[in-house]
Amino acid sequence: xxxxxxxxxCGKRNGYEFRFGGxxxxxxxxxxxxxxxxxxxxxxxxxCAAGVQNEWWFHRDGCGSWFTIFRNTLTNLEVDGPEETNx
Amino acid sequence: xxxxxxxxxxxFKARPVKTEVRDNQTVVLEYVGExxxxxxxxxxxxxxxxxxxSNLDAIKPWGIAIPxxxxxxxxxxxxxxxxxNRTQASVWHLAGEKPDDPDDxxxxxxxxxxxxxxxxxxxxxxxxEKLTSLDFAVPDKKAPFLLQGPIAHVPCQIVTLAxxxxxxxxxxxxxxxxxxxxxxxxxxxxxxxxxxxxxxxAFNKFLTQ
Numbered sequence: 001x002x003x004x005x006x007x008x009x010c011g012k013r014n015g016y017e018f019r020f021g022g023x024x025x026x027x028x029x030x031x032x033x034x035x036x037x038x039x040x041x042x043x044x045x046x047x048c049a050a051g052v053q054n055e056w057w058f059h060r061d062g063c064g065s066w067f068t069i070f071r072n073t074l075t076n077l078e079v080d081g082p083e084e085t086n087x
Numbered sequence: 088x089x090x091x092x093x094x095x096x097x098x099f100k101a102r103p104v105k106t107e108v109r110d111n112q113t114v115v116l117e118y119v120g121e122x123x124x125x126x127x128x129x130x131x132x133x134x135x136x137x138x139x140x141s142n143l144d145a146i147k148p149w150g151i152a153i154p155x156x157x158x159x160x161x162x163x164x165x166x167x168x169x170x171x172n173r174t175q176a177s178v179w180h181l182a183g184e185k186p187d188d189p190d191d192x193x194x195x196x197x198x199x200x201x202x203x204x205x206x207x208x209x210x211x212x213x214x215x216e217k218l219t220s221l222d223f224a225v226p227d228k229k230a231p232f233l234l235q236g237p238i239a240h241v242p243c244q245i246v247t248l249a250x251x252x253x254x255x256x257x258x259x260x261x262x263x264x265x266x267x268x269x270x271x272x273x274x275x276x277x278x279x280x281x282x283x284x285x286x287x288x289a290f291n292k293f294l295t296q
Contacts, residue, residue: 009157009172010235014220017236061242062235063157063172 003076009063021056023047024068052079096202096266097129099284110185117286125208126285126293127273133203134185135260136178140193143170148178148194149186160231160246167258169233169246177233177244179203179258182294202266205248206273207256207293210280215257217276223247223257239272241265248294256293 003015023046029038047053052072059065070081093112105116112132140146143153151163154170161168165182177197180186188196206214212224219238223245234245241261248256261269274282 013236059235061237064175064235065172 003071003078005057005069005078007059007062007065008067009065010059013059013062017059017061019058019060021058021066024054024056048073050074054081093132093199095129095131096263097131097204097270098267099127099129099270101284103286105286105288115286116288118284121283121285121289123208123281124285124289125206125210125214125277125280125282126289127270127277127282128205128207128285128287128290130181130203130205130258130287130290131198131201131263131266133198134180135197135201135203136189137195137197138176138178138193139174139195141174143174143176146191146193148176148189158228158233160233162231162248167231167246167248169231169244171233171235171244177260179246179260182291197260200263201260202263202269203258203260204270204273205256205258205290205293206277206282207248207285207290208280208282209253209255210277210282211255211257212250214273214277214280214282218272221245224250224255239269241269254293254296 004012005015005018006012025042029042051074052070054068054070056066056068070079072079090111101118103115104119107114107116109132114132138146138148146153148168149166151161151166151168153168153176154161157170157172159170165180167179167181169177171177215223221234221236230247230250232247238259243259243261245257245259248258
């Protein structure tokens with residue numbers, strides 16, 4: 001068990017308690033100028049960063065919260081986000 | 088017209104000595120050979136609700152304030168109220184007369200959807216350690232408090248009721264369908280500590296201590 005994830009409600013837990021929810025891609029595109037290409041890009045295309053990325057997780061076996069964390073995809077470890085690092 | 092008979096999802100192999108029919112359900116008050124604990128008690132007949140609302144702080148189940156912080160619980164007038172997250176709390180009625188059904192759409196009764204058991208006795212946490220990596224005896228938390236996580240890989244709500252030397256106890260609920268597998272896993276984990284099924288009377292004694 002390498003990955004631990006910090007749930008905002010339950011604290012640090014075993015990664016197996018969580019479900020991956022994909023990369024954080026920012027707000028959903030506005031409806032009024034939406035075209036199929038933009039929508040397809042938002043839904044299906046990922047950055048797949050080799051390094052630190054911001055991503056969604058769901059605490060499936062715990063409190064049921066959705067939240068984001070930063071994870072280094074090269075080490076598969078949760079890391080501090082840019083805000084925490086700059087402090 | 089005949090009443091519908093309710094059955095608990097939990098069945099112990101032990102032989103009951105004292106039983107009572109309550110709300111069309113046979114409740115075991117005592118089993119043969121209970122002796123000393125640790126005890127596993129089926130409380131699935133105790134009424135439970137989920138409360139969900141965007142403004143949870145404005146709701147006071149039976150006049151009791153819901154704790155503000157997720158993970159905190161309050162035991163008052165026989166009701167145990169556990170704050171689960173920003174919008175949800177669970178209410179477990181542990182003692183006293185059956186309360187009236189709440190007249191509010193924020194409440195959903197979950198009694199028949201889940202199983203509910205108590206694990207009590209000095210060896211409670213030693214048994215729990217064999218079933219989960221969760222730490223129920225957190226020294227900086229004051230009982231009662233809620234943890235949400237897996238026991239034997241099954242998502243549960245677990246409340247540490249007491250963590251005081253001889254007087255230790257956990258309550259937990261999970262989906263009804265897991266009941267028999269969970270009971271088997273708990274009894275097997277507790278075998279070396281002498282864990283045995285107990286009736287409701289043993290739990291009531293624990294609660295009043």
